[in-house]
Amino acid sequence: MTGNPLAPSWLAVPADPEALDPRIWPSSATRTDDGALAIGGMAASDLIARFGSPLYVLDERDLQSRAVRVRTAFADAFEPLGVRTIVYYAGKALLTAQVAAWMAEADLHIDVATDGELATALAGGVDAARLGLHGNNKSDAEIDMAVRLGVGTIVLDSADEVERVAAAAGRYGVRQRVRLRINSGVHASTHEYLATAHEDQKFGVPIGDAPAIVETIRASEGLAFVGLHSHIGSQIFDAAGFREAARRLVALHALLAQSGPVPELNLGGGWGIDYTSADTAFEPEDIAVALAEILVEQCAEHGIPVPQIAVEPGRYIAGPAGVTLYTVGTVKPVAVASGAGVAAQRTYVSVDGGMSDNVRPALYGADYTAALGRRSDAAPMLSRVVGRHCESGDIVVRDTYLPGDTGRGDLLVVAATGAYCWSLSSNYNHVGRPPIVAVADGAARILVRGETIDDLLARDTGLTD
Missing domain, CATH: 3.20.20.10 (Alanine racemase)
Known part of the structure; x- marks a missing residue:
């Protein structure tokens, strides 16, 4: 399939939209028989239903194994040298x-x-x-x-x-x-x-x-x-x-x-x-x-x-061990003039988080990979995943191909968000920071609870009884 002329040169149209590149995704990331995306033996949809959206999810085993791998790699390289x-x-x-x-x-x-x-x-x-x-x-x-x-x-x-x-x-x-x-x-x-x-x-x-x-x-x-x-x-x-x-x-x-x-x-x-x-x-x-x-x-x-x-x-x-789960809201196709004046379409897919839970795209121009949480046979469309905040720079994934039937209520998963996303998170627009959940062997537990509106108001001394 021919790519969209608005897409960057490095972004290819996916041959298999359901594939999860092991270089990018946690080691436990899989698709179930019905095409649902799962982490640590837990379907992403079940995690959202239990803990809410947006949600940081950490593959406990992947995090631990990566720590051990680094320690072992340096011991193996230097210990023979004494x-x-x-x-x-x-x-x-x-x-x-x-x-x-x-x-x-x-x-x-x-x-x-x-x-x-x-x-x-x-x-x-x-x-x-x-x-x-x-x-x-x-x-x-x-x-x-x-x-x-x-x-x-x-x-x-x-x-x-x-x-x-x-x-x-x-x-x-x-x-x-x-x-x-x-x-x-x-x-x-x-x-x-x-x-x-x-x-x-x-x-x-x-x-x-x-x-x-x-x-x-x-x-x-x-x-x-x-x-x-x-x-x-x-x-x-x-x-x-x-x-x-x-x-x-x-x-x-x-x-x-x-x-x-x-x-x-x-x-x-x-x-x-x-x-x-x-x-x-x-x-x-x-x-x-x-x-x-x-x-x-x-x-x-x-x-x-x-x-x-x-x-x-x-x-x-930490980075590859974590993903962020979002729920899709508004989906907005936008006609854009590409090079040589050729008209093309980019689809803006809005999610219920954004720069308050991942500021790296706005701060560094960082790129990410996203995947739909369910199976889809629809043709891929060039998409820009954006947040809910009052900034045009509130971009979560600048360029990606998502299924053409992506719509309101869908679950979207962004990979490699374990590092510097929660650490840099904020309450911009008075949005509470999401919880962090660890998953392993089909079980999940909260590591850090999410913030509620009551949490945000609790520190405001201007409130009266």
Whole structure:
């Protein structure tokens, strides 16, 4: 079938509209005999009937297996070298008390960036010693909380944090482990807002400033310098950026090792995942092997042993394990002039959520994959899935082919929404945030309850009895 001229070049008309690409969908995503879409042994329609719409759904087994896969991949790549590895789960991707508990069960540490994330991880039963605290603007209260509770490592993001963390360590009579975040100057091939290591940036300190800051850290009785940290961005598919960052970090590591121990090197995360058929994500085994090769090469060049390695994936673990369920409302065909003045049609499919539960398309121009929750033999139509909010940029899926009989009341499922959707959710237009439900082996349970109108009004002090 010929594609719609309004469709982007990467979007092909689906040969099988019911197919679920395993690179994009959770491992348990299937079609039942009657064509209904199911996750974790639960029909999406049954989940909507029980928990409401919109609804975040998390494949519990997929999430756990992805965490174990990353840990195993890095152990397999580095342990033959005699190098220990630590995998931190980047909590900012998706963090609930249960998710934190699952990560601990998978023998992962957890990276947190605020007192709220710290409290959530602790509520999940995670040992504070297995946490790392990030943040470019940590408050004194957050630093105090982290030191008091025994957080394993604090990542220093600026020179002024050296004195502030040392002061907190002095108050509690401890020696706080710290890493120094380095702005490596590597320009990652990703969206501008997702690149976190170019020079004009709020995160980290320039490589040239690091030796003096590390000297100050080492001179403090309350601090233990354990190594460097680097994170070049998110949703990255090009390995060149990771290789160049590793090269620059090893050179700095070698320089600092001349005057004292530098036991660890944290290379961050940022690995991309497949959101659409056009994406080409790394496998964690490939990333681990590639990093091991470049580190062995660079450390040999500088005459130093390969240090203990840490990484911080978040999106890879949580993203593909989650989907969002919506109910279709208005379906509106719109005639649009395409190139050379040829008229074409795009159909706007409105759902009962939008940028309040997934702001990434509006914020980053992110693309997603969607599927109808039921069987349909109708011809595919070029569609744009949009939300209910008062913004023309309220787009959930910019370009997709949906069955031509998609209509009001249909269930629509958007894949790979496990990372940064609930975390970035809001109450725009006074819409309550949806619940998160975990599914596994034909059973479902709520991880985070949805917000009601009463919840939204409860904090409004202008209300009268």
